[in-house]
Amino acid sequence: MIRLRPYKACDAKEIVSWIGDEIAFRKWCADRYDSYPITADDMNSHYIDMAYTDSFYEMTAFDETGLIGHMIMRFTDERKSVLRFGFIIVDNKKRGMGYGKQMLETAVKYAFDILKAEKITLGVFENNEAAYRCYKSVGFCDVTTDEPEFYHIFNEKWKCLELELVR
Numbered sequence: 001m002i003r004l005r006p007y008k009a010c011d012a013k014e015i016v017s018w019i020g021d022e023i024a025f026r027k028w029c030a031d032r033y034d035s036y037p038i039t040a041d042d043m044n045s046h047y048i049d050m051a052y053t054d055s056f057y058e059m060t061a062f063d064e065t066g067l068i069g070h071m072i073m074r075f076t077d078e079r080k081s082v083l084r085f086g087f088i089i090v091d092n093k094k095r096g097m098g099y100g101k102q103m104l105e106t107a108v109k110y111a112f113d114i115l116k117a118e119k120i121t122l123g124v125f126e127n128n129e130a131a132y133r134c135y136k137s138v139g140f141c142d143v144t145t146d147e148p149e150f151y152h153i154f155n156e157k158w159k160c161l162e163l164e165l166v167r
Helices: 009-017 022-029 040-048 099-114 129-138
Strands: 003-006 056-063 066-075 082-090 119-125 149-153 156-166
Touching: 003 099, 009 040, 009 066, 022 082, 056 099, 066 099, 082 099, 099 119, 099 129, 119 129, 129 156
Parallel strands: 082 119
Antiparallel strands: 003 056, 056 066, 066 082, 119 156, 149 156
16 A cells, blocks of 8 residues: 655655666656756755645655655645645666556645645646546646746757646
């Protein structure tokens, strides 16, 4: 059974080892980190400023075999009704086995039942089909936006698709 717990600095070394190459890295973090590869220290430094707020939650997913995934949750509004999922990653040795879906189902339950979110949002690159299918399987729906969001990565324009799940 997959469970979530608060992220610990000691998790970073294993989490960053799951990022196989720079394409996977950019699909995971977009432009939130300046350079690839990142280290455990880079990851911990990135979270340090946000770690002590009541609007930002770094989470680690695990089961009886150890760590299996990581993600963040952050409120995007003052009322704390809209929660954004991000930095979603699953151990690359465990991908395609349903762990991502289970982690997200657990996170959705936590978001709605514990954090009392009314809506959960996330973004996924159009070229990340496996992640997109996973999010859809959990119940996330496409959101039509007036202005599609694009990121310039590797001299390409990557379109970011917006998804949401309403309570």
